[in-house]
Amino acid sequence: MTITASPRESAPVVAPDEGRDNRAHRTRRRITSALLLIVAVASSLVLLLPLLIILFTAFKPVAEVNAFPPTLVPQDWTLDNFARIFTELPFARLIFNSFVFAGGVTLFALVFDSLAAYALARLNFRGSRLLLIAIIASLMIPFQATLIPVYQLVADLGWVNSFAGLIAPRAADAFGIFFLRQFFLSLPRDLDNAARIDGASEFRIFRSVVLTNAVPALLTIGIFTFVNNWNDLLWPLVFTTDAEMGTITSGLTLLTGPGGIIPQGVMMAGSLIAVLPLALMFLLIQRRFIESVAATGMK
Template sequence: MSSATATPASGSRAPAVTDPPIRRPRRRMRAGTLVSILAMLAVTAFVLLPIAIIVLTAFKPTAEVNAYPPTLVPDTWTLDNMRRIVTELPFSRLVLNSFVFAGGVTAFALVFDSLAAYALARIDFRGRRALLIAIIASLMIPFQATLVPVYQLVSELGWVNTFPGLIAPRAADAFGIFFLRQFFLALPRDLDSAARIDGANEFRIFRSIVLPNVVPALLTLGIFTFVNNWNDLLWPLVFTTEQEMGTITSGLTLLTGPGGIIPYGVMMAGSLIAILPLVVAFLLVQRRFIESVATTGLKG
């Protein structure tokens, strides 16, 4: 008994057999992930709340700022607070002084701190450990304890109401030295040895080998130093007695009314203007900072 099998006619193609599409199950967000996202959003909102209050209060009229109960969003938007900042203060001069003061301190601190940190981390000399202990111990001395002696020294030098008097006492910082020293210690010593075999001296090793590999640390310290000095109130307030030599933070204190009445709307407007350069500086440095972290150890 024979069975006949059907074959397709010559010249005709058999229909293509396609597999049914596979439906992938939708991934459901886990409860833990959702809780983490909500927690991060809540923390972000809590952190940004003071900035939102500053921005919104800067555009409120005085009557609404002093109203009770207070409101977050202004009913009437105004630019009077901004006008008072510009008209009642030498605003452009104060901003320029802040840039010179904070930028000068940052530049000198990066130079002197990096030199001292390199010596403590990469050069063996007698008394290095004792010097390091003394530098770390100086961090425990309150800033207010040294304010009067430093002011007397600056006054005897005739540097009151001058940029050298503002910048020189802060040209080096114990925290910056210790911070950079820890980064220098993390670099392999083979880099130094290879450079010395090629005939490089210590300064050449410091400039061409070590510094290019610690750019993230330098940028981090530079941002911290610039922000701290830009926002500082006590130091410029003590070392400057003339309005033309003040900074933006010390200049805002001149707007205090009789009897200690504080125009909060004007203060918030000044604080908002003072924040903007810091935001711009951070945005400019952010990309360079990320690139430096990615290429650390590959330069030399």
Template sequence: MSAPARRSRPRGLRPGTVLAVIALVLVSAVVLLPIAIIVLTAFKPVAEVNAYPPSLLPDAWTLDNVKEVTAELPFARLVANSFLFAGGVTAFALVFDSLAAYALARIDFAGRKVLLVAIIATLMIPFQATLIPLYQLVADLGWVNTYAGLIAPRAADAFGIFFLRQFFLSLPRDVDAAARIDGASEFRVFRSVVLPNAVPALLTLGLFTFVNNWNDLLWPLVFTTDADMGTITSGLTLLTGPGGIVPHGVMMAGSLIAILPLVIAFLLIQRRFIENIATTGLK
């Protein structure tokens, strides 16, 4: 006589899973709360923005803050400058960082380790310590209030070189050797063999570089004195009224418009980003 089949008991959530979900919800709430405050304050009337005690949800929704920020600032020009600045830095950094990282990771030459240590050591130098010499150099070249002055000093980055070097080291060298046996030049190996397998790393570095430069405030403030050459972040500082009074509703409306391109850029590349991570090493 065969043994009776065991009934499968429905599995409940484990305590560890429940705690992980609760922690995820709490962390997500903490991260999203400032964004929610920006969005909701941008559509509040001035009276509600300045009311005490403050409220999270507006009683009356309005577009006055958005209209005022677009009227007081050359917003289209500032957004275009931000795209040229952040996009230009990202494009040049990906080219120069990947070339330097490839040389440090895949080519044996004298002094390679010393050069790598020197590049990493620059990460320990505060950015503010090099700001005045950089400005003097840009001023001597006549690049103040120009796109060249904004982009050129950031065309390469020590972190990007180190990041891509570590990724290139993880790729197998067998394909490189096979390509060289077939007569491929070093640049051909770099372009046709290494880069196609490094798309996830390039997308990651590109996203971080673009976001960091888009959100940067100090750099455009120092290297541009003309309002028409400012970026969206530096332009928002012009909204401060007399006596240091900050129109919070208008400021939040400007901040909301400023982060929208970043959200759109992330939504556009996230699918390709995930697909390339899943297929890394299979090409």
């Protein structure tokens, strides 16, 4: 004979105080989540406000840009600022120069930084520690302190107003070498030893073993290098005197009129165009970057 407990007998008994505590806890959690959401939205709006100002000002006519009190959203949308940026400046050429300059520096920096970092991290040679100390010490020297001697060297080589003068002095970076060296040190040396047993050369180990596992670090250095050089103003402003060899950032300075008057709408239109390649590059790379980091973490 089987005795079955009735639903009333098997149901757990919940004390009234315990039920009120659970409801109060859920209410506090909802209030906390709502407050965090409000703070996140407010913080995002504050961070996005400069970009919104650039975006909306680029579509404002001159009268509305100079109007007081200022408005955020334009009342009369116009594309005249974008037309002027291409008529008053060789803007297509400036965009091309920016891609060649930033892309060339990034490519050479990744090659030379990774080679130097591999030598410092995986090879034992006399003076390696002293060389590393010198590289780290160079990070403490202000960029402006070396600008004049570097310019003199570039001028003596006849590289002013050339891509060689823009790219060559920045073909390697002390921070990139140090960053990649630290990442290479975190990779297990058993991988190198296994490749050597299989008869791989030192360059084959560097290319197929170390670089393959250092994709997140290479992407990080590549993004930082490209963005820093794309947005750099002083370097192309010093090493180029011809408007046809300038970059977007240095070319926008040519918009300053007599008395320091700046056409804000045209300037914002140029700045908006300058931001778009960086935004597209980030959208295209971020998935690969996250996947590489996740794969490295699982290893």
